[in-house]
Amino acid sequence: MNINQIDFFYFLGIGGMGMSSLARYFHYLGKTVSGYDRDKTLLTKKLEKEGISINYHDHTKILPKWIHSRRCLIVYTPAIPENHPQWIFIKKYGKNIKKRSQVLSLITKDKICIAIGGTHGKTTTCTLLAHILYSSGKNITAFLGGISENYQSNLISNGTEIFLVEADEFDRSFLSLSPNIACITSLDQDHIDTYPKRESLIEAYVEFSNRIKNPYKKIFLCKEEFLSSQNAIYYSVEKKSANYYSNHVYVKENNKWYFDFHTSTETWKSLPLPIPGIHNLKNVTAALAISDYLKIKNEDVRKALFLFKGIKRRFSIHYQSIKKIYIDDYAHHPTEINALITTVKKCFPGKKILGIFQPHLFSRTKYFEIFFAKSLEKLDFLILLDIYPAREFPINGISSNRLLDKIQMSSEKKEGSSLNINKVLEKIEKKNFDILLTIGAGNIDILIRPIKEWLDKRYG
Template sequence: MHDIMKAEEIQLENLKYIYFIGIGGIGMSALARWFVHNGKMVAGYDKTQTPLTQNLEKEGIKLSYEDNVDKIPEEIRTYPDETLVILTPAVPKSHSELLFFQRNGYTILKRAAVLGMLTRSFNTIAVAGTHGKTTTSTMIAHILKFGGINCTAFLGGISANFNSNLLINTKDSRKDVWAVVEADEFDRSFLHLSPTITVITSTDADHLDIYGEKKELEKSFAEFASQTKDEGLLYTQENISTSVKEAKPKNVKAYDYRALRGYGVPNLPVYSVAIKPDEEHENACRFDYIDNTLEIPTRISSLQLFMPGYHNVENMSVAIAVALKVGVNIDDIRDAVRTFRGVKRRFEYIFRSKQVVYIDDYAHHPTEISALLSSVKHLYPEKKITAIFQPHLFSRTRDFQEEFAQSLSLENENDELIMLNIYPARELPIEGITSQVVLDKVKAKNKTLLEDNALLDYLEQRIDNDEIEVLITLGAGDIDRFVKPIHTLLENKHHYYKQNGRRKSDRGF
């Protein structure tokens, strides 16, 4: 632990300067924006410049991309007693800036501790899960804002509606403010939170480099559930571990939720049924929501969601349940669901024409990948799918080789899988663990491994030959840096045909 002080010992009003080590992370950047909004001078370091860090610089935050003490702003180097240093768990102990702050008596806290400190005075809705938490927390925040609930939100993704990962409450008083927080299980970060309403979307095995085995992961989720405040609420996806559900305090009400392919289980507290494609919009679906937890059981029929996929209906189901408990009325919920535009890199449509679709998604766990590809195949059953996957972390690739291979085994023989090399993030290579190991296990006729620098040329040739129908990029690493170049390739082809006409033999664009 790098922490020098406990978060509860810190008085924010005594701080003038906030410095972030690893400011480019999605959770770190939300905190940075919150401190700027609250009048603090904010600066930080990250090893890589990204569109996110560029936006932070435009917002007035001083950034450096070099681990160099001399790059730290002079005010921060001069006034340690008025400075809070916040770091991400991925920062190595040998980081020179971190060593400088440790040697000179600065107050240093991990991001999760600061998030817990900031939300302690709010009514907090915390959404946890090995997958689904970013989309679900963003859905909740959107519905609350739409429904006039005074809320702030620290999100793990960029809301397409607000173009931000931070929402700010509209009043100075925090008495009646709700905070929506994405609760991260990595490094047991979520144990800094004590929510009023807890949502757990999934407890599939993940982060085994931290937990060792799934049982330890479930123990951590159970401890998180047990921290729900007295008289609070706990919502859990029906299929998660019973031990997690039973960990709640006795005076906390617990409800299961689920999206059902059939027409419902009458004794399930919260569920959605009648899930079907929208007849007028290919990228939307319709469903009915049923809530048996209210004084009068409630059904909201024919909700329209512009975020396809069975799993997204499930995420929206619990978001609606939370919103109803907080006080959003049914009419506002219906309109909020219809106007929700998703999260950047969560089933995000990048390019669409009558013949070609390009979707980008953050999916990096086998369960997420299966849900994504299943949804895409459901939407475009007659189209060829070309999926480009970049594995994230050597340890995750090692731990889930078979599961990745199964989830990536595309159904139709015309479909194609392109794999990139593993994105290491915070890790060093593990001997014998490569993308090729997974690719060899994939049951697909058309599959290939490409170096990053060969991807665009490979795709350009496929696009020129009209071999792309539904294209998907997926992964949690830096695969998103290809999104704009791929979009440009597709746009160029589209404009070529608009200017030159199409031959009868042309299939694309």
């Protein structure tokens, strides 16, 4: 398929982070873009304001007339249920149908492509690298898995010489890509529906690492993950045996973190760490290593780090006063929750932490149940919301109440709740906390505005 000959694009699941960045890209190119999503969200509202038409009903009568055209490409997410009426209709009558990952492959196949993969950290790594390359004048288009605070978008574009993408392991999607430069940030097991055993996940990442091509044909691997390749460039936190490494982390006033970054020939001293946490230092190190490999100047990298504002829902501080602090984070895996709580305690020692956590996926909750319990026990208080099903149907016996029973906390410190804004606010009011965290990858972000408004009203 020659994607340049496509004039119309219909996205089935347009409100997803990866799907919406593609929709924005084709809209940016002047194509006619439309789509469906189940829920109206802040992101879909923003897409509509940008001129993209979205419907929120699954019946087929509202599909655009050009849906049958050979000049139309239908892009779908694997999260769409098989019994979805529009999906059934499109499979029967659509002429060109591709998964999101296949479309990314079509866009990038004849261009320089950099792909960032990994269970954790790919969005932080990709967004920072995009910011560095864009601000240093590189001709680049980046598809991000989060909303950049600098650009208020998950699409950054000023040209098409280099494409930067996130390599999503779910549904083995990343095996559609053949990047020139790749990166694997971490290899924790996740997406149990796709990889029931860790060995299958490792095999998929090995296959991904073998898909890199010339020019460049390099893959950046985290030294701590024990993955190897003959085309590898290694990076690390602390390990001096890596090609690139960071160390000497220190914290100044107002929780400003700094570190030193080492290349094979020089040391870049006292660089700012724009998002706190050792786990984020690892991601930043990956972005800096790729930047140096691409010969981005030291001073350009340093300036970009100082100007980097972060990513929405990645340690996003929404309220801070003498009495209370409110942070929202996308963490949805036990490893990510552990890293988040550890970082909060490092930044704000001795403070009482209330976490509101929304588990994401029944399969993930079932598989990591004990690990979720152990990570959430590190909080002082917990409000546990119902499981966000996303693409899944319920699994018999798996629920938030069951997870709550596994968490070793007194009943006064932990309780369950539905995602009812008023009920959640009532529960928050009764907790004697210093720091409030909203945690999860579902629709828990609808709490952000009311919580912030409540804190503003009560504490100024």
